[in-house]
Amino acid sequence: MKKVLITIAIVFAVLLISAAAVPYLFKDQIVAKVKSVINEKVNAKVDFKEFDLTLIRSFPKMGIRLNDLTVVGVDSFAQDTLANIKQLQLDLNLMSVIKGETYEINAVSLQQPAIFAKVLKSGKANWDIMKPDSAAKPTDTASTAFKAALEKYSIEEGKITYDDASLNFFLQAENLNHSGKGNFTQDIFTLTTLSDIKKLTVKYGGIPYLNGVVLDASLPLEMDMKQMKFTFGENKIKLNELVLSAVGYLAMPNQTDMVMDLKFDAQQSDLKNFLSLIPAIYAANFKDMEATGKFGVDGVVKGTYNEKTIPTFNLNLAIANGKIKYPSLPSAINNIQVKANIANPDGVLDHTVVNIPAFHLEFGKAPLDGRLLVKNPMSDPFVDMALKGNLDLKQLTTIFPLKDMTISGVLNADVQAAGRKSSVDKGQYQDFKASGQMQATNFVYAGASVPMPVSIPSAKMTFSPKNITLSNLSAKLGKSDFAANGSINNYLNYVFKKNQLLEGNFNLSSNYIDVNELMGPSVAAETKSKEEVPLTVFEVPANINFNMALKASQLKYDKYDIKNAKGALQVKDRTVYFKDLGLDMVGGTIKMNGSYATVNPKKPKVDVDFGLEKVDIQQAFNAFNTVKLLAPIAQYAKGTFSTNLKFNSDLDEKMMPIYSSINAEGLANIIQAVVDGFEPVTKLANTLGVTEMKKIEVNDLKTKFRIDNGRLIVAPFDIKVKGVAMNVAGSNGIDQTMDYDLVLNVPRAMLGSAANNAANSAMAALNSKLGTNVAMGETIKINADLLGTFLKPNIKLKYGAGEGTAGSAAKTVVNQVVAEKKAELETKAKEKVDTLKKQAVEKATTEIGNKLKGLFNKKKKDT
Secondary structure, three states, X not given: OHHHHHHHHHHHHXXXXXXXXXXXXXXXXXXXXXXXXXXXXXXXXXXXXXXXXXXXXXXXXXEEEEEXXXXXXXXXXXXXXXXXXXXXXXXXXXXXXXXOOOEEEEEEEEEEEEEEEEEOOOOOEOOOOEOOXXXXXXXXXXXXXXXXXXXXXXXXXXXXXEEEOOOOEEEEEEEEEEEEEOOOOOOEEEEEEEEEEEEEEEEEOOEEEEEEEEXXXXXXXXXXXXXXXXXXXXXXXXXXXXXXXXXXEEEOOOOOOEEEEEEEEOOOEEHHHHHOOOHHHHHOOHHHOEEEEEEEEEEEEEEEXXXXXXXXXXXXEEEEEEEEEOOOOOOOEEEEEEEEEEEEOOOOHHHOEEEEEEEEEEEOOEEEEEEEEEEOOOOOOEEEEEEEXXXXXXXXXXXXXXXXXXXXXXXXXXXXXXXXXXXXXXXXHHHOEEEEXXXXXXXXXXXXXXXXXXXXXXXXXXXXXXXXXXXXXXXXEOOEEEEEEEEEEOHHHHHHXXXXXXXXXXXXXXXXXXXXXXXXXXXXXXXXXXXXXXXXXXXXXXXXXXXXXXXXXXXXXXXXXXXXXXXXXXXXXXXXXXXXXXXXXXXXXXXXXXXXXXXXXXXXXXXXXXXXXXXXXXXXXXXXXXXXXXXXXXXHEEEEEEXXXXXXXXXXXXXXXOHHHOEEEEEEEEEEEEEEOOHHHHHHHXXXXXXXXXXXXXXXXXXXXXXXXXXXXXXXXXXXXXXXXXXXXXXXXXXXXXXXXXXXXXXXXXXXXXXXXXXXXXXXXXXXXXXXXOOOOOEEEEEEEEEEEOOOEEEEEOOOXXXXXXXXXXXXXXXXXXXXXXXXXXXXXXXXXXXXXXXXXXXXXXXHHHHHHHHHXXXXXXX
């Protein structure tokens, strides 16, 4: 007995040592085989971090484990990760490993796999990564290195996504756990599968048929591997609270066709189970909802699916005697009756018919009835629909909650439409019947994602094939209120065809419009004042042509308080056109014609003709940044002005003019103004020693100006200040630099006694030198240049006086006057000398003439 135990112990030890040693003996050979298969067979970038072999944990199989396995596509799918698997384990038949010819894979396990299967519109799939094997030789061992002899497989905590653009189909299964057991080595066997998915989403044609649904399924399949036919056994599929069953088969006889014959149903199910499939309902107090009534769904799918055909199908849905009630609602939705059928009789997609011959429900006691028929959805859609009754939006959104959003109000509808899309395309509106009306009462729309609450106390729309007539609209958006009526034309073409123009004519009136609130997000008062709220570009919509007559009692835009706005607006070609728009603002009246365009939304343009009448200078300075930068003298001026201005400019992202792009010209009329404290004027007065010039009073001053490349260029104009006549011309820029030429005629008395005494003495000396008796004039001409900046002006007088005191300036003026008078006196003296010379010559000539005449007369007598 002792020998037997020793023998058993030795055998066990040998087996244990062998189990531990075999993986290491064969590891290099298996790794080489794996890499050889990947490199020779796969057209993709495959990588894994760790490779491990084990026999003990998988005995009597040999386990291969790959950690952090990734498969990334190439070419069209270079940015797509086909697979990202936390751990992949293959269990191999041990004897096949020992023999070393073909490795049989008995089990596959995937932990936390993320699989992304994608099909382009062309039909090209990202999983088609196997290289063509036409060049493979019969002796190529790589092609037969591994053989599937599966007995089981499993997926734990997986995420599977299938996105097929060629079919406009999308499926995603999140937190998927799935397992299957069956002997794949046999041609016919039973595969038992168990599946649970925490979130299953299925979309077709952009419509979510399942959205975040919980799935739990037990589904046995009879597998016929030779015929590639898979038959459903007795099964149960649970979607949220709805239990379905399916019978039939699915077959793939070749690479292009999928043949199916399936039947499914959920007969005599409770209505609440069906409602559980609607995510908004299932997520929001589903357990508290009272729902009674019966729901039934059944359908068949039969035929071949490939690139040319689809299977025939017939789906029926019905709700009988339904009722939905929430404890928070005062009343229920009663008497819900619905019958619907979606069918395709021959596999041609265009022959699909959606038919809801009638549906009925009652909000409390208010009924709502309707119908819908859709045919030929691909070639020439035909629609026949009707809706009549009252729709209580608050009650509806309690049943179908909207995330972070509330809607309330009552819609009273009585509308019908019937016809084909081709009738609209051809403009044959008489063949497309659309009529009826819809009236909204106490409509309110608000929520976290809504920039501002929308309230519509009343509105009425009347439908016809050609237009929608809007009447009795009163609305409030945030602080702004509106009343409107008008019509929308060409709406059917706009809906059914691309790039069609939606046309409309409206009369719009308002007591108050806050454009700042409508254009951009509000900023809390404690962080930013309203004056600091940056504007954002308002992009004018495309493909609309709206004409609006506008009248607003009060309007807030940027920092402007506008009253009595009225005129016409046209919205067309991504541009808003202003026509005879009048505004009362900045103490006066503004009239404007022009446009605001966002053809390029990154660089909006304005092109406007302004007419400003009796505008307050101080208010204009505080309101308009352009005035601040180009006419800073306005800060020190009080009064009123009018102007006609043609203005065009590019705007930046904050809706402010880009000053280098401004082009403007106009005529300004300063009706009455007083300028006091403006540094360039003050310094000029100090330089001349004429203190009266520090304060300038202007009345009825007209001047032309233009703005070019960021500079205000002023045409020459004349002005008289306290007896000083001036001619002014020049320019200044947004950089506050200035370059103005002034010609002044200053009364001599304003220069002061010192200057006058010096001038009189100089003039007396000049008269004595020249022997003249010329007196000083009552005015003195002075040329001055205003240079530098508005804050640091540089005053230059003619003949280089430069900056200095009033005394030095007076001396310079005296020297200038004396020089001018000296030149004048020298000219007069020269003229006097020339006159005396001329008189002397004339006298001498006369005397010589007389003497010669006498001489000749004497000789004549002698002879």
